[in-house]
Amino acid sequence: MTEPVKMTEIWRGPLAESVHRGHAVICDAAGEIVDAWGDPETVVLPRSSAKMLQALPLVESGAAEAHRLTAEHLALACASHEGAEIHTDRVGAWLADLGLSDDDFRCGAHMPKDSEARNALIRAGKEPCQMHNNCSGKHAGFLTLAKHMGWGPDYVEPEHEVQKACLQAFEEITGETSPGFGIDGCSAPNFASSLHGMGRAMARFAAAEDGRSARESAAVRLWQAMIAHPDLVAGEGRACTELMRACKEPVALKTGAEAFFIAILPTRKLGIALKIVDGGTRAAECTIAALLVRLGVLDADHPATRKFMNAPITNWRGIETGMIKPVDSLL
Amino acid sequence: MTEPVKMTEIWRGPLAESVHRGHAVICDAAGEIVDAWGDPETVVLPRSSAKMLQALPLVESGAAEAHRLTAEHLALACASHEGAEIHTDRVGAWLADLGLSDDDFRCGAHMPKDSEARNALIRAGKEPCQMHNNCSGKHAGFLTLAKHMGWGPDYVEPEHEVQKACLQAFEEITGETSPGFGIDGCSAPNFASSLHGMGRAMARFAAAEDGRSARESAAVRLWQAMIAHPDLVAGEGRACTELMRACKEPVALKTGAEAFFIAILPTRKLGIALKIVDGGTRAAECTIAALLVRLGVLDADHPATRKFMNAPITNWRGIETGMIKPVDSLL
Numbered sequence: 001m002t003e004p005v006k007m008t009e010i011w012r013g014p015l016a017e018s019v020h021r022g023h024a025v026i027c028d029a030a031g032e033i034v035d036a037w038g039d040p041e042t043v044v045l046p047r048s049s050a051k052m053l054q055a056l057p058l059v060e061s062g063a064a065e066a067h068r069l070t071a072e073h074l075a076l077a078c079a080s081h082e083g084a085e086i087h088t089d090r091v092g093a094w095l096a097d098l099g100l101s102d103d104d105f106r107c108g109a110h111m112p113k114d115s116e117a118r119n120a121l122i123r124a125g126k127e128p129c130q131m132h133n134n135c136s137g138k139h140a141g142f143l144t145l146a147k148h149m150g151w152g153p154d155y156v157e158p159e160h161e162v163q164k165a166c167l168q169a170f171e172e173i174t175g176e177t178s179p180g181f182g183i184d185g186c187s188a189p190n191f192a193s194s195l196h197g198m199g200r201a202m203a204r205f206a207a208a209e210d211g212r213s214a215r216e217s218a219a220v221r222l223w224q225a226m227i228a229h230p231d232l233v234a235g236e237g238r239a240c241t242e243l244m245r246a247c248k249e250p251v252a253l254k255t256g257a258e259a260f261f262i263a264i265l266p267t268r269k270l271g272i273a274l275k276i277v278d279g280g281t282r283a284a285e286c287t288i289a290a291l292l293v294r295l296g297v298l299d300a301d302h303p304a305t306r307k308f309m310n311a312p313i314t315n316w317r318g319i320e321t322g323m324i325k326p327v328d329s330l331l
Numbered sequence: 332m333t334e335p336v337k338m339t340e341i342w343r344g345p346l347a348e349s350v351h352r353g354h355a356v357i358c359d360a361a362g363e364i365v366d367a368w369g370d371p372e373t374v375v376l377p378r379s380s381a382k383m384l385q386a387l388p389l390v391e392s393g394a395a396e397a398h399r400l401t402a403e404h405l406a407l408a409c410a411s412h413e414g415a416e417i418h419t420d421r422v423g424a425w426l427a428d429l430g431l432s433d434d435d436f437r438c439g440a441h442m443p444k445d446s447e448a449r450n451a452l453i454r455a456g457k458e459p460c461q462m463h464n465n466c467s468g469k470h471a472g473f474l475t476l477a478k479h480m481g482w483g484p485d486y487v488e489p490e491h492e493v494q495k496a497c498l499q500a501f502e503e504i505t506g507e508t509s510p511g512f513g514i515d516g517c518s519a520p521n522f523a524s525s526l527h528g529m530g531r532a533m534a535r536f537a538a539a540e541d542g543r544s545a546r547e548s549a550a551v552r553l554w555q556a557m558i559a560h561p562d563l564v565a566g567e568g569r570a571c572t573e574l575m576r577a578c579k580e581p582v583a584l585k586t587g588a589e590a591f592f593i594a595i596l597p598t599r600k601l602g603i604a605l606k607i608v609d610g611g612t613r614a615a616e617c618t619i620a621a622l623l624v625r626l627g628v629l630d631a632d633h634p635a636t637r638k639f640m641n642a643p644i645t646n647w648r649g650i651e652t653g654m655i656k657p658v659d660s661l662l
Contacts, residue, residue: 182348259349
């Protein structure tokens with residue numbers, strides 16, 4: 001086993017105050033490793049970076065088609081959104097179209113990250129509902145699939161048909177038997193794979209061609225939806241949204257909790273998967289930006305890039321006290 | 332140089348999803364290392380874990396005495412508080428006693444971490460003031476020292492007499508020449524030392540005896556103030572506050588940004604300093620709890636301990652999805 005390698009440093013004045021280590025892999029259309037840092041065989045939970053895999057059965061089953069889901073719906077199915085109005089309005093309408101309500105969700109409620117939405121709830125003395133959960137689009141997708149197939153309401157149970165379909169798609173596209181799962185923040189099972197398996201899956205998304213198979217057509221619809229609606233996949237100011245907009249060619253990006261990040265590069269038929277071992281999101285964001293710069297799809301000096309890579313750290317009086325930067329070996 | 336060692340693991344289902352590495356040292360009254368993990372000579376910025384060192388000139392100069400500062404004031408001078416009413420009321424009164432106002436602070440403003448105080452500001456449509464800054468007690472101490480000595484208002488400048496006094500105290504008690512400094516979140520310089528230097532400083536606090544010297548008397552007053560007012564040093568629910576209350580003997584605890592943590596154990600004349608290299612606060616909290624359990628001053632099964640060490644991770648529906656736990660080598 002290769003130890004994780006240094007990936008991102010947090011500088012303060014003359015000192016590298018903190019350092020994040022991790023593993024990363026870039027895969028090609030054949031699923032082979034083009035470049036790797038650390039241990040590609042490390043077993044990972046991709047968390048929300050697996051949402052486009054969890055959305056495959058929704059599209060492949062015909063449920064998306066039958067319910068006339070648009071690219072906006074599919075972007076939300078792949079999203080970890082901020083709970084801003086643009087997200088909750090659309091998820092609410094989707095639920096209504098299904099003839100369902102917030103109570104049919106199994107994701108749990110949490111305060112939206114979007115400050116406007118959050119402060120509005122606080123001012124009104126209201127509690128958030130499940131629609132505000134950053135995973136509510138994924139869950140609307142699960143509900144759509146369950147309704148289409150006539151399956152029962154407890155769609156997050158690992159033995160439920162929805163999750164069995166997700167596991168099958170996950171194992172097929174990662175090319176591995178999943179060694180197990182954890183329960184995610186939103187209560188759905190999150191299947192494990194090697195980091196290489198996640199890189200392979202992302203490369204297969206990138207290399208998919210519409211019409212070649214139900215799987216490939218679904219993959220194309222999903223990454224196209226993500227790229228068409230970067231604001232729905234995360235939200236204003238977030239790395240996924242800002243970096244997708246900044247890339248010089250179409251690239252789908254998706255973060256996952258505990259510092260996971262993936263990229264789908266359809267033009268080059270490449271996939272990236274990375275995990276910062278300590279779960280530090282700031283380092284996952286800096287590292288994915290660095291790898292996109294390395295591949296030439298993102299400018300190092302783009303204002304969006306500079307929010308996450310070589311980003312100044314400022315204090316409460318706006319004084320620049322340090323910087324977050326990638327280690328040289330990533331560039 | 333010794334590499335950092337694994338200290339805290341984040342488990343989800345059957346997998347160690349994330350792992351935090353760090354360095355830790357336990358020192359005795361002579362400043363010698365009793366136990367160490369990783370590299371004791373690693374250079375660190377102790378951040379807010381150095382607040383009791385930054386408060387030494389306040390007491391040693393006679394400024395604290397002249398302004399009749401109580402143990403509450405001194406606990407706040409060493410605090411990273413939540414900006415709850417119990418903190419801001421006392422800091423406000425302290426400022427008024429000095430004949431100064433919020434505008435005299437140089438720490439900058441940020442939203443209080445205390446949810447009641449924060450939500451009250453949001454409901455009232457008000458911005459936080461500098462008093463809400465978690466470091467406002469330290470800054471009130473700086474202002475008291477500057478006023479007592481007749482020094483100018485820009486007390487956070489590295490060349491200001493307040494900071495020169497802090498540097499001198501810092502170097503004397505760590506037993507090292509500081510190799511440099513960073514500017515902290517609150518705009519004051521934060522001096523670097525080796526981790527061993529910080530452990531040595533904490534042991535010297537622990538071994539100090541009232542009346543033996545101005546330095547030792549000041550050290551005793553400061554750790555006694557912290558232990559007397561754990562709620563002022565941090566706030567309800569916070570690791571410093573909860574673990575100080577849970578310890579079976581008097582122990583002063585103080586966290587610092589980027590995952591620093593120190594402990595002063597006067598009964599045993601021991602000091603602890605630790606740094607999680609990736610800046611992950613959850614791991615610094617788990618690790619300090621583990622070392623206190625190791626030393627026998629904290630029960631592993633105390634409810635407060637279990638909030639930070641072997642602490643269940645629950646999701647948005649209250650389902651237990653994992654655990655944060657120390658590695659065996661700490662225990």
